[in-house]
Amino acid sequence: MKQVLVVLVEDKPGVLNRVASLFRRRNFNIESLVVGPCEIPHASRLTIVTGEEEYLRRNIIRQNLLKLINVIDVQDVTDLPCVIREHALIKIKVDGTRRGEVMDLVDMYRARIVDVGIETLIVEVTGEASKIESIIELLEPFGILELNRAGKVAMVRGNGSAPGNKLLPDRENGSLPQASPKSI
Amino acid sequence: MGKSKRELTGAEIIWESLVREGVEVIFGYPGGAILPAYDALNKYRKKIHHVLVRHEQGAAHMADGYARASGKVGVAIATSGPGATNLITGLATAMMDSSPIVCITGQVGSTAIGSDAFQETDITGATLPVTKHSYLVMDVDDLAESIREAFYIARTGRPGPVLIDIPKDVQTAKTVFEYPTAPIDLPGYHPPECATDEQVAAALELINTAERPVILAGQGVLQSHAMGPLRELAEQGQIPVTPTLLGIGSLPASHPLNLGMMGMHGTGAANHAIQAADLLIACGMRFDDRVTGKLQTYSPNSKKIHIDIDASELNKNIRVEVAIHANLSTVLKQFNGGVKPRNHNDWMATIKTWQDDADEREVLNMKTPTLLGAQAVRAIWEGTQGKALIVTDVGQHQMLEAQYYLHDEPYTLITSGGAGTMGFALPAAIGAAFHETDREIWVIVGDGGIQMNIQELATAVQEQSNIKIAIINNGYLGMVRQWQQMFYDARYVETPISSPDYLLIAQAYGMPGYRVDRLEDIPATMQKAQSHEGPVLVEFMVEQHDVVYPMVPAGADLHAMIRRPLKQFEMDT
Numbered sequence: 070m071k072q073v074l075v076v077l078v079e080d081k082p083g084v085l086n087r088v089a090s091l092f093r094r095r096n097f098n099i100e101s102l103v104v105g106p107c108e109i110p111h112a113s114r115l116t117i118v119t120g121e122e123e124y125l126r127r128n129i130i131r132q133n134l135l136k137l138i139n140v141i142d143v144q145d146v147t148d149l150p151c152v153i154r155e156h157a158l159i160k161i162k163v164d165g166t167r168r169g170e171v172m173d174l175v176d177m178y179r180a181r182i183v184d185v186g187i188e189t190l191i192v193e194v195t196g197e198a199s200k201i202e203s204i205i206e207l208l209e210p211f212g213i214l215e216l217n218r219a220g221k222v223a224m225v226r227g228n229g230s231a232p233g234n235k236l237l238p239d240r241e242n243g244s245l246p247q248a249s250p251k252s253i
Numbered sequence: 254m255g256k257s258k259r260e261l262t263g264a265e266i267i268w269e270s271l272v273r274e275g276v277e278v279i280f281g282y283p284g285g286a287i288l289p290a291y292d293a294l295n296k297y298r299k300k301i302h303h304v305l306v307r308h309e310q311g312a313a314h315m316a317d318g319y320a321r322a323s324g325k326v327g328v329a330i331a332t333s334g335p336g337a338t339n340l341i342t343g344l345a346t347a348m349m350d351s352s353p354i355v356c357i358t359g360q361v362g363s364t365a366i367g368s369d370a371f372q373e374t375d376i377t378g379a380t381l382p383v384t385k386h387s388y389l390v391m392d393v394d395d396l397a398e399s400i401r402e403a404f405y406i407a408r409t410g411r412p413g414p415v416l417i418d419i420p421k422d423v424q425t426a427k428t429v430f431e432y433p434t435a436p437i438d439l440p441g442y443h444p445p446e447c448a449t450d451e452q453v454a455a456a457l458e459l460i461n462t463a464e465r466p467v468i469l470a471g472q473g474v475l476q477s478h479a480m481g482p483l484r485e486l487a488e489q490g491q492i493p494v495t496p497t498l499l500g501i502g503s504l505p506a507s508h509p510l511n512l513g514m515m516g517m518h519g520t521g522a523a524n525h526a527i528q529a530a531d532l533l534i535a536c537g538m539r540f541d542d543r544v545t546g547k548l549q550t551y552s553p554n555s556k557k558i559h560i561d562i563d564a565s566e567l568n569k570n571i572r573v574e575v576a577i578h579a580n581l582s583t584v585l586k587q588f589n590g591g592v593k594p595r596n597h598n599d600w601m602a603t604i605k606t607w608q609d610d611a612d613e614r615e616v617l618n619m620k621t622p623t624l625l626g627a628q629a630v631r632a633i634w635e636g637t638q639g640k641a642l643i644v645t646d647v648g649q650h651q652m653l654e655a656q657y658y659l660h661d662e663p664y665t666l667i668t669s670g671g672a673g674t675m676g677f678a679l680p681a682a683i684g685a686a687f688h689e690t691d692r693e694i695w696v697i698v699g700d701g702g703i704q705m706n707i708q709e710l711a712t713a714v715q716e717q718s719n720i721k722i723a724i725i726n727n728g729y730l731g732m733v734r735q736w737q738q739m740f741y742d743a744r745y746v747e748t749p750i751s752s753p754d755y756l757l758i759a760q761a762y763g764m765p766g767y768r769v770d771r772l773e774d775i776p777a778t779m780q781k782a783q784s785h786e787g788p789v790l791v792e793f794m795v796e797q798h799d800v801v802y803p804m805v806p807a808g809a810d811l812h813a814m815i816r817r818p819l820k821q822f823e824m825d826t
């Protein structure tokens with residue numbers, strides 16, 4: 070499983086730059102990164118998908134993020150039950166004759182049409198990556214004029230939302246750094 | 254806002270805040286964007302001594318040297334653009350060696366930021382990878398708190414450099430000044446303290462059952478003042494100790510359990526012991542490639558305990574059985590009640606055979622036709638009774654210092670380890686001299702490195718820094734020449750380096766200068782140098798083609814050391 074991190078940061082200028090610079094400098098991969106405001110004032114939440122799968126390497130990434138002064142908390146949700154969603158806007162070329170076909174597809178995927186032009190439609194779709202990929206594939210034959218995909222956002226199911234450290238998978242063989250109160 | 258409260262300019266707030274942080278000396282160089290701060294300095298001269306450097310890189314290294322000598326935060330100040338970028342090597346050096354410094358830079362006016370204004374550089378952006386944290390202060394109301402946080406971040410946890418960039422208009426804007434006293438509120442920053450009971454138990458189990466344990470002592474020992482608990486652990490368990498370059502001084506060099514430095518130019522005993530160990534106790538060190546050699550073959554049969562205040566260092570290069578993210582000194586104290594008295598007689602006997610082998614190859618026991626760097630360093634050790642604060646540059650002389658200057662006291666060696674920054678020693682020593690006013694200070698520097706920040710000789714004279722500068726002149730960029738000799742078929746491409754006449758240099762800058770090229774003349778020359786207060790230059794003319802042994806080639810197995818050939822010279826009887 071590729072690592073998914075949910076990161077709480079102080080909402081200060083340059084924070085995203087610090088996170089991105091860390092990934093570049095440490096030669097970590099970012100597959101996707103989404104940032105937005107959250108329920109805590111003066112804080113933002115990021116979802117980062119890294120290329121890393123191996124536990125110790127994943128922990129190094131997490132600890133490096135925690136080292137950033139403006140990073141408040143980092144949850145590694147990779148092994149936790151999560152809702153993970155992507156979002157896409159797809160503009161397709163379609164004239165009146167084939168609109169119906171598109172509408173059917175959109176219904177089947179529980180997507181939405183959010184803009185209708187004379188020869189274009191914008192389809193909005195939310196879901197797991199596989200769902201997005203599959204609707205893209207089906208819309209391809211109509212002619213995709215523009216595709217704009219946002220990265221993944223993740224949230225732990227049930228009660229497991231509070232501070233991330235508690236959620237780190239517990240490994241009790243003593244061989245791993247404890248889910249630390251907070252790195253520096 | 255009570256009427257009694259004074260309004261101050263941002264420039265005044267800078268100095269008021271520094272005074273409250275206990276700053277007594279600051280190293281800097283003025284320029285347009287920092288002029289308001291310099292103007293305001295005039296009112297604070299009694300409280301803070303400003304050292305005018307000759308290049309901002311020197312200012313950063315001086316702050317670093319001061320920080321390493323004193324354990325306090327060192328401070329440098331510079332203007333925007335080129336002034337700020339000149340600090341970067343110093344920031345990177347401090348970052349790699351976890352040295353607490355705060356650098357203050359002027360910035361163009363806040364409304365001009367982003368317009369490529371004259372002398373505008375995005376210095377917070379440019380220094381992102383080489384600072385622990387940084388601030389661009391856009392509002393004078395945030396200035397005092399930013400400075401307070403910067404000092405706190407620099408000196409706590411794993412220490413490191415913090416940069417504060419202050420636009421010119423923020424320096425001239427006024428606000429009511431009150432230095433905050435509330436606890437610092439950094440929701441994402443809480444340096445750890447103790448190990449958990451389970452971690453202590455797991456570590457003690459390994460320590461009390463090990464047959465061939467070794468303690469690796471890094472700079473964390475010195476930074477967390479863990480010398481006492483470290484020594485207790487070593488003595489109680491009879492566990493040999495090997496320091497990293499920056500860990501030198503964590504256990505007296507003359508202590509029977511001290512094996513000498515580990516790593517690329519470490520002692521045979523230390524490296525072989527690490528390779529043969531069944532337990533490594535890594536204390537405040539980070540398994541840098543210069544100490545591990547090839548990772549895949551590093552200490553293959555040992556269990557490992559790693560204690561570090563930076564969790565991102567744990568399991569980074571070397572996988573360990575017990576990883577403890579905490580303050581080293583606290584953890585060692587937690588251990589110490591539970592360490593069983595042991596004697597590792599067999600293990601110590603094995604180690605002794607490696608030490609005996611090194612003695613047979615010891616160049617100090619040989620008659621050499623010319624003065625060697627090793628002999629020069631040992632003579633400096635003798636001439637200072639081993640009690641000086643030594644500040645070294647980077648190269649062969651640095652490694653020879655680590656091998657031949659035996660440090661019995663902590664905090665008596667300052668050197669650029671992680672970054673290996675040539676040009677570091679002279680300015681770092683000038684900085685250190687502001688703290689170490691009683692201890693003798695010697696700079697040990699190559700003929701390459703001294704020419705890299707030679708302009709700071711003017712600063713040394715201006716400040717009458719009480720430093721003795723030993724230039725170990727081998728006519729080459731010696732350490733690079735050594736690599737060329739060993740790994741590039743002795744093609745000495747661009748490593749012979751000429752020098753000015755250093756005695757004339759000394760004279761021109763206004764300090765005494767001496768030259769020595771025979772071992773027997775060193776004591777008298779040193780005495781002359783030592784009899785002067787203030788900076789003195791001493792040039793040691795040494796053998797050009799000697800190399801530093803032992804050497805583990807980069808990326809080779811740690812035990813695959815190239816050692817000095819037996820009988821390279823006749824034994825001195």
Ligand SMILES: Cc1ncc(C[n+]2csc(CCOP(=O)(O)OP(=O)(O)O)c2C)c(N)n1
Nearest residue numbers: 648649650673675699700701702730731732
């Ligand atoms: C700023 C910088 N540039 C280049 C190097 C690469 N380098 C490492 S050691 C060395 C030679 C140093 O020569 P010298 O100062 O004469 O000391 P020696 O090795 O001869 O004792 C060089 C060039 C470096 N460490 N730092």
